[in-house]
Every structure is written in C-alpha cells, then in structure tokens.
Amino acid sequence: MAKIAVLGSGTGSNFQALMKEFGDEIVLVISDQPGAGILEKAKAFGIPTAVEEGGVDLSLRILNRLGGIDLICLAGFMRLVKDPLLSAFPNRILNIHPSLLPMYPGRAAWEQALADKVEVTGCTVHYVDAGIDTGEVILQEKVVILIDDTAETLHARIQIAEHRTYPEAVRLALKKMSGGA
Ligand code: GAR
Numbered sequence: 001m002a003k004i005a006v007l008g009s010g011t012g013s014n015f016q017a018l019m020k021e022f023g024d025e026i027v028l029v030i031s032d033q034p035g036a037g038i039l040e041k042a043k044a045f046g047i048p049t050a051v052e053e054g055g056v057d058l059s060l061r062i063l064n065r066l067g068g069i070d071l072i073c074l075a076g077f078m079r080l081v082k083d084p085l086l087s088a089f090p091n092r093i094l095n096i097h098p099s100l101l102p103m104y105p106g107r108a109a110w111e112q113a114l115a116d117k118v119e120v121t122g123c124t125v126h127y128v129d130a131g132i133d134t135g136e137v138i139l140q141e142k143v144v145i146l147i148d149d150t151a152e153t154l155h156a157r158i159q160i161a162e163h164r165t166y167p168e169a170v171r172l173a174l175k176k177m178s179g180g181a
Contacts, residue, residue: 002070002174003027007062007077012038014075014096017163019045022170028069030062032079059085070177073170074128078107081128093128094173096166098158100124100140105133110155113145120144121154123162125169138169 005028006015012029015038019026029042030050042049052061059082066072066088074081074095081093099109101124106112113121122142129135141161145154 001025002177003068004071004073004170005030005066005069006038006042006073006075007031008038008075009033009036009078010038010076012036012041012075013159014162014166016041018073018075018167018170021167028065030065032058032077038075054079059083063088071170071173073166075166080132082130086128086130091127092177094138094166094169095126095128095133095135096162096169097124097126097133098155098162100142101126101133101137108151110158111151114149114151114154118145121158123158123165125165127173138172139165141165 002025004022004025006018006026007030008015009032015029026047028048028050029038030052031039032053034051039049050065052058058079063085070092072089072093074093097109099113100122104112110121120142122140124140125138127135127138141164143158143161
C-alpha cells in the first residue's frame with residue numbers, strides 16, 4: 001500500500017475528500033500555517049501532523065519529514081515546491097488547482113476567471129514541476145460560470161468538482177506508479 005503525505009495551507013476540504021478514498025494510505029499532513037484548518041481535520045482523523053513555516057530551506061525541511069512516503073498531494077498548499085524536494089519525488093507530487101490550466105495559474109484563479117468574463121472554468125490536477133501551476137495534467141473538470149456568480153459561489157462550485165477530481169487523479173497516479181496503464 002502506498003504511503004501518502006498531504007501538504008496544505010488552508011481549510012483542508014480537499015484533504016477531507018482524499019481521506020474518504022485514501023484513509024488508510026494518508027499517513028502525514030504538513031502545513032506552513034500553524035492555524036490551518038487542515039491540521040485540525042488531520043488531528044480529528046488521528047493522522048500525524050507537522051508545521052513547517054516558510055523560509056529558504058522550506059523544501060529541505062519538508063523533505064526531511066518524508067521518510068517512507070511514496071506520493072505527495074498538495075491540497076491548497078500556497079508555497080512553491082522547490083529542490084531538493086522536487087527532485088526527490090519525480091512524478092510523485094500532485095497539485096489541485098482551481099482553473100482549467102494553463103488558464104489562470106497563481107492565486108485566486110476563480111476571481112481571474114470571473115474578471116475575464118469567460119463562460120467556463122474548472123479545476124485541474126497535475127504533476128508538479130518547477131513552474132507555477134505547470135506540469136503534466138492528469139485530470140480536469142469543467143465548471144460553468146453562472147450569470148449571477150460571485151467569487152464565493154463560483155469557488156464553492158469549483159471545490160465540489162475538486163473533491164471529485166482529486167481522488168480520481170490520485171487513483172490514476174497510483175496505478176501508473178504501480179506499473180499500470
Ligand atoms: C482549493 O480550491 C485549491 O484548488 C486551491 O486552494 C483551495 C484549497 O482549499 N489551490 C490553489 O489555488 C493552488 N494554486 P481546501 O483547503 O479547502 O482544500
């Protein structure tokens with residue numbers, strides 16, 4: 001069975017969605033925010049947690065905590081993953097992003113989509129590389145933008161899509177890692 005670490009900075013709703021499918025595999029949650037909801041949720045599940053706040057050596061400090069981990073899932077982790085962590089986990093770090101990449105990388109992607117007056121946005125799960133929200137796409141799901149959408153209502157609907165898409169993408173990545181298609 002694969003061992004998965006989840007990294008997040010926020011409320012942890014994607015972590016919760018992953019727990020429903022991979023409750024036995026998720027063995028560690030790390031946050032850069034000591035007060036993040038994801039830490040409370042992890043504790044409620046009895047999963048070990050760690051806090052590593054920012055700094056130039058953040059990726060090294062995180063790497064030092066990942067002994068025995070096979071796959072890293074970024075779930076609302078608002079820091080760039082850099083070397084040596086990146087090279088230690090080639091094609092082993094996934095990220096969920098609230099847009100149809102390559103559209104709207106970076107922060108508050110749903111606000112960028114609203115401001116742009118596009119009709120459709122969505123979410124993307126992709127492998128993490130050295131860029132900002134670049135890297136090979138694993139799965140995407142579209143979300144139609146409604147005429148009366150606010151930033152909050154749109155993000156809420158994108159999150160519903162995220163909670164479906166992320167577990168499915170993790171399943172695909174694990175299958176690939178174990179030599180499947
Ligand atoms: C999610 O919508 C995720 O897509 C976004 O942060 C939110 C975290 O929510 N991530 C990014 O914007 C990364 N660029 P959660 O803490 O409830 O899972």
